[in-house]
Amino acid sequence: MKNDLLLRALSGEPTERPPVWMMRQAGRYLPEYRVLREKYGFFERCRIPELACEITLQPVDIIGVDAAILFSDILVVPQAMGMEVQLIESKGPILPDPIKTQKDLQRITIPDIHDKLQYVFDAVALIKKELNDRVPLIGFAGAPWTLLCYMVQGKGSKTFDEARAFCYTQPELAHQILYMITETTIAYLKGQIKAGADVVQIFDSWGGLLGPEDFENISLQYIRRIVKAINGEVPVIIFAKGAWYSLKEMAATGAAGLGIDWCIQPALAREFAGDNITLQGNFDPAKLLSPIPVIKKEVTQMLHAFGNKRYIANLGHGILPNIPVDHAKAFVDTVREWEYSSINAN
Amino acid sequence: MKNDLLLRALSGEPTERPPVWMMRQAGRYLPEYRVLREKYGFFERCRIPELACEITLQPVDIIGVDAAILFSDILVVPQAMGMEVQLIESKGPILPDPIKTQKDLQRITIPDIHDKLQYVFDAVALIKKELNDRVPLIGFAGAPWTLLCYMVQGKGSKTFDEARAFCYTQPELAHQILYMITETTIAYLKGQIKAGADVVQIFDSWGGLLGPEDFENISLQYIRRIVKAINGEVPVIIFAKGAWYSLKEMAATGAAGLGIDWCIQPALAREFAGDNITLQGNFDPAKLLSPIPVIKKEVTQMLHAFGNKRYIANLGHGILPNIPVDHAKAFVDTVREWEYSSINAN
Numbered sequence: 001m002k003n004d005l006l007l008r009a010l011s012g013e014p015t016e017r018p019p020v021w022m023m024r025q026a027g028r029y030l031p032e033y034r035v036l037r038e039k040y041g042f043f044e045r046c047r048i049p050e051l052a053c054e055i056t057l058q059p060v061d062i063i064g065v066d067a068a069i070l071f072s073d074i075l076v077v078p079q080a081m082g083m084e085v086q087l088i089e090s091k092g093p094i095l096p097d098p099i100k101t102q103k104d105l106q107r108i109t110i111p112d113i114h115d116k117l118q119y120v121f122d123a124v125a126l127i128k129k130e131l132n133d134r135v136p137l138i139g140f141a142g143a144p145w146t147l148l149c150y151m152v153q154g155k156g157s158k159t160f161d162e163a164r165a166f167c168y169t170q171p172e173l174a175h176q177i178l179y180m181i182t183e184t185t186i187a188y189l190k191g192q193i194k195a196g197a198d199v200v201q202i203f204d205s206w207g208g209l210l211g212p213e214d215f216e217n218i219s220l221q222y223i224r225r226i227v228k229a230i231n232g233e234v235p236v237i238i239f240a241k242g243a244w245y246s247l248k249e250m251a252a253t254g255a256a257g258l259g260i261d262w263c264i265q266p267a268l269a270r271e272f273a274g275d276n277i278t279l280q281g282n283f284d285p286a287k288l289l290s291p292i293p294v295i296k297k298e299v300t301q302m303l304h305a306f307g308n309k310r311y312i313a314n315l316g317h318g319i320l321p322n323i324p325v326d327h328a329k330a331f332v333d334t335v336r337e338w339e340y341s342s343i344n345a346n
Numbered sequence: 347m348k349n350d351l352l353l354r355a356l357s358g359e360p361t362e363r364p365p366v367w368m369m370r371q372a373g374r375y376l377p378e379y380r381v382l383r384e385k386y387g388f389f390e391r392c393r394i395p396e397l398a399c400e401i402t403l404q405p406v407d408i409i410g411v412d413a414a415i416l417f418s419d420i421l422v423v424p425q426a427m428g429m430e431v432q433l434i435e436s437k438g439p440i441l442p443d444p445i446k447t448q449k450d451l452q453r454i455t456i457p458d459i460h461d462k463l464q465y466v467f468d469a470v471a472l473i474k475k476e477l478n479d480r481v482p483l484i485g486f487a488g489a490p491w492t493l494l495c496y497m498v499q500g501k502g503s504k505t506f507d508e509a510r511a512f513c514y515t516q517p518e519l520a521h522q523i524l525y526m527i528t529e530t531t532i533a534y535l536k537g538q539i540k541a542g543a544d545v546v547q548i549f550d551s552w553g554g555l556l557g558p559e560d561f562e563n564i565s566l567q568y569i570r571r572i573v574k575a576i577n578g579e580v581p582v583i584i585f586a587k588g589a590w591y592s593l594k595e596m597a598a599t600g601a602a603g604l605g606i607d608w609c610i611q612p613a614l615a616r617e618f619a620g621d622n623i624t625l626q627g628n629f630d631p632a633k634l635l636s637p638i639p640v641i642k643k644e645v646t647q648m649l650h651a652f653g654n655k656r657y658i659a660n661l662g663h664g665i666l667p668n669i670p671v672d673h674a675k676a677f678v679d680t681v682r683e684w685e686y687s688s689i690n691a692n
Contacts, residue, residue, distance in 0.1 A: 158504045161666055164632035168640075211608040211630055211662075244590075245610060262557040264591060284557055286510035294514075316557075320507055 003135045006067045006199065009312050010235040010256040010278050018303065018311045019066035020335035021138070022328065023239075023259075024318030025059040026071045029328060032058050042087040046072050052123035053130055060135055062325070063332050067136050067199070068127065070192070072120060074142030074203055077184055078151050080116035081108045085150075098154030100166075102173050108151075110180050113187040120188075121195040128196035139197030141189050141226075143204030143240065144181040145219035151177065160209055167218050174218070182222045186229040193234050201237040201259070202226060208242015208261075215246050220253070227253045237280060241317060247272035262316035266305040280312040283331065288315075288323045292330045299334040347544075349481045352413045355658050356545065356581040356602040356624050364649065364657045365412035366681035367484070368674065369585075369605075370664030371405040372417045375674060378404050388433040392418050398469035399476055406481055408671070409678050413482050413545070414473065416538070418466060420488030420549055423530055424497050426462035427454045431496075444500030446512075448519050454497075456526050459533040466534075467541040474542035485543030487535050487572075489550030489586065490527040491565035497523065506555055513564050520564070528568045532575040539580050547583040547605070548572060554588015554607075561592050566599070573599045583626060587663060593618035608662035612651040626658040629677065634661075634669045638676045645680040 001007065005019035027033055033055055036045060045051045055071040075093055079085045086094040099105065114121070127137055149163040150156075157163075167174040189200050207219050219240065227236050238250050239259025250258055251273045258277055260269045262284040269279055283302055288295060303313065313335040319328060347353065351365035373379055379401055382391060391397045401417040421439055425431045432440040445451065460467070473483055495509040496502075503509075513520040535546050553565050565586065573582050584596050585605025593615060596604055603624040606615045615625055629648055634641060649659065659681040665674060 156504070158502070159663075161632050164630065165635040165666075168630075168633050168636045208609060212611050214630070242588075242609070245614070263554060263588070265558050268591070284510065284514075284560070286507050287514050289511040290514045317505075320511075 001133050001136060001198075003066055006136050006138075006312065007235070009310060010199065010237070012276070012278070012310055017338050018306070018313045018335060020313040020332050021065040021067040021069065022059070022063075022315050022319050022331070023069075025063065025065055025069065025328075026055045027319065028321035029319055029323045029325065030058055030062060031325070032062065042073070046076060046123075047119045049119065049123040049126045052120075053126045056123075056127050056137075057130060060131070063329055064336065065135070065332055067138050068131060069138040069201070070120070070124060070127065070140060070197070072123070072140070074140070074147060074205075075150060076117060076120065077141060077181065077188060078108075078147055080111045080113070080188075081180065081184055082111070083108060083151060092156040093150060095150055095154045099151050099177065102170075105173065105176060108177070108180060110183045113184070113191050117188055117191065121191045124192050124195035124197055136198035137196060138199045138201055138237075139189060139192035140201045140203060141185045143202050143207065143219055143238075144178045144185065144222040144226075145210070146204050146206045147181050147185075148174065148177055149206045151181075160206055163206075164209065164214075167214070178218070178222050182225055186226055189226065189230060190233075193230070197234060199235050199237065199256075200230065201239060204238065204240035204243065207240030207246075208244075210243075212245045215240075215243055216249065219243075220246060220249060223250075224253045227255050237278075239280070244269070244272065248274065251277045257312060259314065260316065266302070266307075270307075275309070278310040278312060279306060280314045282316040283314070285315045285317050285320050285323075288319065288327045288331060290327075292327060295327060295330045296334045299331055300338070303335065303338050347479050347482060349412055352482050352484075352545065352658065353581070355656060356583070358622070358624070358656055363684050364652070364659045364681060366659040366678050367411040367413040367415065368405070368409075368661050368665050368677070369415075371409065371411055371415065371674075372401045373665065374667035375665055375669045375671065376404055376408060377671070378408065388419070392422060392469075393465045395465065395469040395472045398466075399472045402469075402473050402483075403476060406477070409675055410682065411481070411678055413484050414477055415484040415547070416466070416470060416473065416486060416543070418469070418486070420486070420493060420551075421496060422463060422466065423487060423527065423534060424454075424493055426457045426459070426534075427526065427530055428457070429454060429497060438502040439496060441496055441500045445497050445523065448516075451519065451522060454523070454526060456529045456533075459530070459537050463534055463537065467537045470538050470541035470543055482544035483542060484545045484547055484583075485535060485538035486547045486549060487531045489548050489553065489565055489584075490524045490531065490568040491556070492550050492552045493527050493531075494520065494523055495552045497527075506552055509552075510555065510560075513560070524564065524568050528571055532572055535572065535576060536579075539576070543580060545581050545583065545602075546576065547585060550584070550586035550589065553586030553592075554590075556589075558591045561586075561589055562595065565589075566592060566595060569596075570599045573601050583624075585626070590615070590618065594620065597623045603658060605660065606662065612648070612653075616653075621655070624656040624658060625652060626660050628662040629660070631661045631663050631666050631669075634665065634673045634677060636673075638673060641673060641676045642680045645677055646684070649681065649684050
């Protein structure tokens with residue numbers, strides 16, 4: 001690997017500077033992506049390996065990030081399990097027949113992963129070939145709780161009240177579904193790893209909607225099973241947005257890294273997570289609309305706040321579609337120009 | 347005051363049991379409210395004091411809560427400042443002409459509060475008369491940041507990216523607006539207090555979308571001004587949903603109480619907030635859909651977790667419209683039947 005900063009940061013080895021990538025770095029803020037978006041539907045872009053590969057590589061070539069992340073969507077897993085998923089990018093996802101009762105369980109299965117998601121593994125293999133070891137490739141999947149949110153509520157929501165209520169009022173059914181998602185996800189991530197993914201990230205975008213005990217019961221126990229099943233084959237990053245109260249427990253899963261959002265001070269996140277794990281984050285994505293000198297100043301402050309050990313620079317959530325490309329580049333460049341030695345100099 | 351549990355809990359005096367009320371307790375889950383909702387538009391219900399009074403008293407009579415809270419909406423303040431606000435209850439609020447540039451500032455003013463919001467003060471006076479000192483009346487307002495969210499973004503949002511970006515990219519304009527909202531809110535809350543409100547609560551529903559430093563700069567400094575301006579005339583409760591990282595700073599504002607959501611352990615909230623303030627919360631509203639025995643068990647666990655000092659039982663956010671009335675009653679009854687002495691017995 002020519003640029004192995006991400007892998008070294010995740011294994012706790014020293015790095016000259018933190019690696020940097022951005023969640024949703026392959027996406028709408030890039031004009032080159034928007035050209036493909038005009039021509040092809042969302043699932044076409046996911047399903048045609050050449051397109052997924054081209055999109056995945058765009059930010060590596062254009063922005064100069066230290067890692068590629070597979071272009072796909074967490075909802076390909078519910079789709080593979082038998083649910084209809086509509087992804088209209090400006091509207092958010094719609095699952096027209098959400099799960100409401102035990103009877104609806106008949107509509108989903110733990111699929112043969114190669115039968116349903118081989119196109120992802122083909123994309124991973126092609127991306128690895130095209131990357132030619134320039135930077136590592138991150139594979140990913142949604143956390144079981146976050147996928148259940150969409151499978152039960154049928155669409156995006158601020159608070160996923162229906163999904164939470166579903167888990168509280170029909171706990172046995174909820175755990176049956178979470179089990180099925182977990183099994184599917186393990187096979188899915190192992191398939192990505194076998195095809196060449198160097199790191200995998202588990203996105204629990206809605207983890208922070210659960211109280212601490214429910215997060216353990218409904219979300220983390222399944223994430224833990226996934227991490228254990230991967231068994232160190234590649235480093236795993238858990239990003240449970242908003243679930244700051246569980247950083248200690250997440251650090252104990254065996255994951256190599258924890259993503260954090262911008263609503264926690266870096267020092268406190270480190271205190272909660274302990275020293276034996278890599279932290280990733282946490283720039284407020286809306287701040288990338290600030291003037292470039294402000295971005296540079298605030299990114300530098302963030303780098304200082306995280307300090308010089310086990311750290312991956314990233315946003316605290318996905319990059320917004322209206323970020324100018326040169327602002328995204330300013331974020332990445334500020335990290336690339338940073339040297340850990342400057343912590344002592346400042 | 348016949349039932350002064352809330353006032354005693356807020357002043358730190360001993361209480362036999364915690365007082366209990368529910369955010370949005372006057373609302374859609376009550377059939378008696380839905381009858382009025384069929385007949386009158388949202389702002390009619392707010393503007394006709396007899397209607398606002400009837401709705402405010404419904405949960406006191408039907409559910410037996412220990413406090414009434416004025417029926418109104420936080421968006422009457424932007425409306426009084428000159429903005430058009432449409433409130434269609436199933437759709438959420440729409441402000442068709444949001445503020446985008448300095449020029450838009452010409453459209454808003456710091457209004458004469460009696461000219462624009464006298465109907466609220468009339469409602470408060472009528473409610474106080476009808477309550478006849480059975481329980482205290484809570485007045486309220488939105489926090490300046492939360493109101494700015496709607497005034498800039500023009501509608502509800504998961505993350506209010508536009509409103510956050512507005513504050514980062516046009517900070518001077520943002521602070522001008524926050525100042526104007528703050529001045530209006532001080533006059534508005536003082537008017538409610540003069541009309542008879544016994545307690546006021548500041549709702550910062552979107553406080554938790556800001557990182558810790560931005561929360562101080564964009565939200566808390568203005569909340570602090572409001573608390574100082576009220577100057578102990580009545581106890582103030584701050585409810586900044588999700589802003590757990592600022593509990594210590596919020597406790598230092600001079601507020602008497604802090605609302606917390608369900609995503610923090612009660613013991614940790616107490617540790618952050620310190621011992622000299624009353625905590626209020628934090629039952630997950632979606633749990634009120636659980637079977638009644640489960641509700642009773644989990645509410646009891648919550649009461650144990652908060653312990654026997656300076657505590658007001660409440661939900662961690664507003665009650666959902668689909669909660670059965672007997673479930674809401676089960677929540678309240680469990681608190682009413684609780685005695686602090688049982689902490690020692692258990």
